[in-house]
Amino acid sequence: MSALLPTQVEDHVASRLGAGDPTLWGPAAEADAASHLGWTALHETARRHLEPLEELFVDLRGEGVNRVVLVGMGGATLAAQVICATYGVPLVTLDSTSPDRVRAALAGDLRSTVMVVASKSGSTIETEALRAAVESAFTGAGIDPRRRMVVVTDAGSPLEAAARAKGCRGLFLEDPSVGGRFSALSAFGLVPAALAGVPVLEVLDEAAAVAESLEEDDRANPALVLGAALAGRRRFLVVSDHGSGIVGLGDWIEHLVGGATGKGGKGVVPVLAAPQAPDLGQPDAIDCRLVSLSADDDAEGPVLTVSGTLGALLLLWEHAVAVTARLLGVDPFDEPDVESSRTAARDLLESDSPGPAPAFVDDGIEAYGTLAELSAVTTVHEALQTLEECLGSDGYLAVLAYLDREANPSLPGARRALAQRLARPVTFGWGPRYLHSTGQLHKGGPASGVFLLLTADFSEDLAIPGLPFTFGRLIHAQAAGDARSLSEAGRPVLRLNLTDRTQVARVAALLEG
Structure with a gap:
């Protein structure tokens, strides 16, 4: 340093x-950077959202609407979660395509709920599917979804066009020059937090107080x-x-x-x-x-x-x-390796093929992967050992769980024991959220990671209104698509599919050693 x-x-x-x-980032990144630096002034420019936010907040509270469900992925939701949690303000975040998680979010009191749909691009499959599910739930409860939907997106996005065509309770447009990962102080962070009851002016003032020193x-x-x-x-x-x-x-x-x-x-x-x-x-x-x-x-x-x-x-x-x-020497604003997983997932969703058979099945746990060594093993324990043997002296293991994180809160606890046993760093991520977070790093960063993906069958699936596939099929396609993308990038990958939820404890115990 x-x-x-x-x-x-x-x-x-x-x-x-x-x-x-x-x-600043060299000639190759100059054009991209030129259209992604609006975030440096957000502590001032984002204040334009405050007045309409206050008016909407007062109107909604006057109607008894005080429960906020934030629908989105990655940078569109993470900052709002931090802001609300720090202020101790409730916020329901729907950033998973797990049927169980979607069902739980929709089980709340819809009479007091406003939905904030947040997406910069306005075209991610997860956000579209989740929005459709929440809208359908409102309609089924006899509530006009247009009166309960607030949209946050980039100006000119497909989501803006859809929001204007359908009509919605609120539309907050952000400058496209604000990069997604750098949008914490933009409408994406402020709108859900403000509607949940956070005095977001304080957050902007705190940023403004240090802005000059950071420059x-x-x-x-x-x-x-x-x-x-x-x-x-x-x-x-x-x-x-x-x-x-x-x-x-x-x-x-x-x-x-x-x-x-x-x-x-x-x-x-x-x-x-x-x-x-x-x-x-x-x-x-x-x-x-x-x-x-x-x-x-x-x-x-x-x-x-x-x-x-x-x-x-x-x-x-x-x-x-x-x-x-x-x-x-990298461009901080691009994401050259993110689309590969999305493309792979779309291909799987559009395919009529049942997909590859598992390499083996051990007491109901199905093992998938491209490791040649998998053909010689027959148990989950042996498969995990095989994956761990791919871990180099400079590598790390990423455990990526496409499960309901509310129903499996203890699973990340295996991370510490695993890091202790392997004597290498171990990361843990919930899918599909990590695809919009560290997914870029996994495929485009140092080629030293090995990857364990955990998926599960669902005893009760959930249809997606207007789409020809279910949430269960979507989340499996996202996991399998990312596994394929990682393999194509030369990363060792093992995917374990649990056919019974009780197997989570068994896998956690095996990871802990």
Whole structure:
């Protein structure tokens, strides 16, 4: 870090970023950057949403509508979740195509519910399917969905056109120059939070209070310090919360770091962990601790301690990661490897083929994968060993669960024991949400990851209104499509399909060893 920081000051990186200079990431990224730097001024420009938001909030509360269901994926939902959780304000987030999760979200009191549909592109299959399900539920309950639907999207997107054609309760358009991963302070973060009851002006004011300091070409600039630290020799960012008071910030950091840096064979692999995680024993891991503003900095060794108010931290990390991408030599705004999984999933949905047979079935658990060694094993234990043997001395294991996270809250707990046993970093992600988060990193970042995907059959599927497939088929296609995409990228992949939900505990025990 010490060698990288002075260069960033001499090159006036901080002030150029604040001024929206698209040349920061090199000639190849200049055109893309020129249309994705609107986020640097959001602490001011996003204030245009506040007045219409307040009016809509008052109107809805006057009608007894106080339950917000946020429909979207990745960057369209993560910041709003952090903002609401930090303020202790309820928000129902529907960012899964699991039939069980969709059914649970629709089981709430629809009479008091407003749906916020958030999508930058306005064309993702998940958002379209989830929107259709919620609209149908409103109609079935005798409620006009147009009176309960608020849309957040980019100006000019297909979703804007659909919202105008159908009519909706509210339409908030964001500047397309705001990149998806850098949209925390935009309408995508503010609208759901404000309708849920968060005083979002406070968040914008917190960001504005530090904006000038983040644009200073000074070695003390925290964005330059953090950005240079992330771009150093260590390739794993182990993030743990030590009483920061900012709830769920790690999930948003994971999305930002993984998506912005993971491409061209480069990237920083974010690992969300509890304090004193075994992953920190690796020489290529950065110990990043999120602490409170009043915490004493008594850490020993090479530790990054980060603190601040909510709005300040959102802006700080965005600036820092943009700096990291520059130092790594990648475009922080593109996502060249994301579409491959979407394409593979669409192909599977449109195909009449039943798909490949499992390599083997062990007590109801079906194993799939392209590892040649799978042909020689017959148990899940042996298959996991085979996958783990692909893990190199510089690698990591990603466990990706296409399951209902509300019904399986203990599953991520296997991550710590697995990291301890393998003596390598282990990440955990819920599918299909991770496809819009670290999915880019998995395929475009360092070719050192090995991947375990967990899927399950559903005892009760759920139809998608207006579409020729069910939620169960959709989530299986997304998992199988990503597995195929990862394999085509040369990543070792094992997918275990659980035909009975009780098998989750068995798989977790095998992972823990």
